[in-house]
Amino acid sequence: MSLLTEIPPERLGWLRVIVSGYAFFHVWSRLGLYENIGRSPPEMFKGVGVTTLLDGALAPGTFMGLVYACLALNLLFVLGWRTRVVGPLFSGLLLFVLTYRTSWVQIYHSDNLLALQALVLGLAPAAGDAISLDARAGRAPSRERWEYAWPVLLMCGVTTLTYLIAGAAKVAGSAGWEWALGSNLRDQIAYDALNKELLGLQPNEMAYWAYQHPMLMRPGSVGALMLELGAPLALVHRRVGMVWAVSTWSMHWGIFYFMGIAFTYPMHGVAFVCFFPLERIAGGIGRGGRWLWSKVRRRPLSDSPLPAA
Numbered sequence: 001m002s003l004l005t006e007i008p009p010e011r012l013g014w015l016r017v018i019v020s021g022y023a024f025f026h027v028w029s030r031l032g033l034y035e036n037i038g039r040s041p042p043e044m045f046k047g048v049g050v051t052t053l054l055d056g057a058l059a060p061g062t063f064m065g066l067v068y069a070c071l072a073l074n075l076l077f078v079l080g081w082r083t084r085v086v087g088p089l090f091s092g093l094l095l096f097v098l099t100y101r102t103s104w105v106q107i108y109h110s111d112n113l114l115a116l117q118a119l120v121l122g123l124a125p126a127a128g129d130a131i132s133l134d135a136r137a138g139r140a141p142s143r144e145r146w147e148y149a150w151p152v153l154l155m156c157g158v159t160t161l162t163y164l165i166a167g168a169a170k171v172a173g174s175a176g177w178e179w180a181l182g183s184n185l186r187d188q189i190a191y192d193a194l195n196k197e198l199l200g201l202q203p204n205e206m207a208y209w210a211y212q213h214p215m216l217m218r219p220g221s222v223g224a225l226m227l228e229l230g231a232p233l234a235l236v237h238r239r240v241g242m243v244w245a246v247s248t249w250s251m252h253w254g255i256f257y258f259m260g261i262a263f264t265y266p267m268h269g270v271a272f273v274c275f276f277p278l279e280r281i282a283g284g285i286g287r288g289g290r291w292l293w294s295k296v297r298r299r300p301l302s303d304s305p306l307p308a309a
Helices: 009-028 031-038 049-053 060-079 083-102 110-122 146-172 176-181 183-198 205-212 214-229 231-235 238-259 270-275 278-298
Strands: none
Touching: 009 031, 009 060, 009 083, 009 110, 009 146, 009 270, 009 278, 031 060, 031 083, 049 083, 060 083, 083 110, 110 146, 110 270, 146 176, 146 214, 146 231, 146 238, 146 270, 176 183, 176 214, 183 214, 183 238, 214 231, 214 238, 231 238, 238 270
């Protein structure tokens, strides 16, 4: 069966809920950070991406107004209310907010995939046809199966492309293919630990151990290159994609363990949910919950007889 006909609307609906739900948490938990960015010296602003259209930094109140508008639209998109209108507005504003944050000295690569996946969902007309208020209100029109499949497949493609670019950047650097030998990875871990010490932060204890055992970095280096350069193979078959997703998720936890660097979006697994049959997983959880509830309801309140008066 073609992938363009085997993906049901429920999978796209669950993707909308999970990815945009994470986006809401991501922005909400950083409100203090966004307020600090808004009050930063304007000369520190160097526009990148969509923010290059600005003449300069926004007024703090204007930027925070956009942040709160993004959160409001985000919540509506999670609920699936008028998604054909709300979706493009939310995803476009999220792209702007995340890019604006990146326009102040430091690049936050971990935001890129979140912005791209949210943009695909926001621009998908069928994103609100299931698991949504639109569906409950009868605002979900009848569509061809491929209209539910292409956003999911595009999200998978965007995800693998970001990792392919990361792998290509490694071998295109000064180390070339010798990056796989492990010394470059060891040096990156040592540099990160030294940088934290200079800033008065506590480096990860595993960094010292890793620097003293450079040969043990080789399997990690080879594995990282295989996962990144081989990322497009995840699109060949559904099961290959799931194995790649779990392996890459494990790689990010390894990075966190050795370097203390948290790429939160992939570490939480949200970046890879597009590779899994979410409708089956949700259905299995629902059936398990109903079975458990049926057992609880049938169980008497107490196994012991009431005490005599």
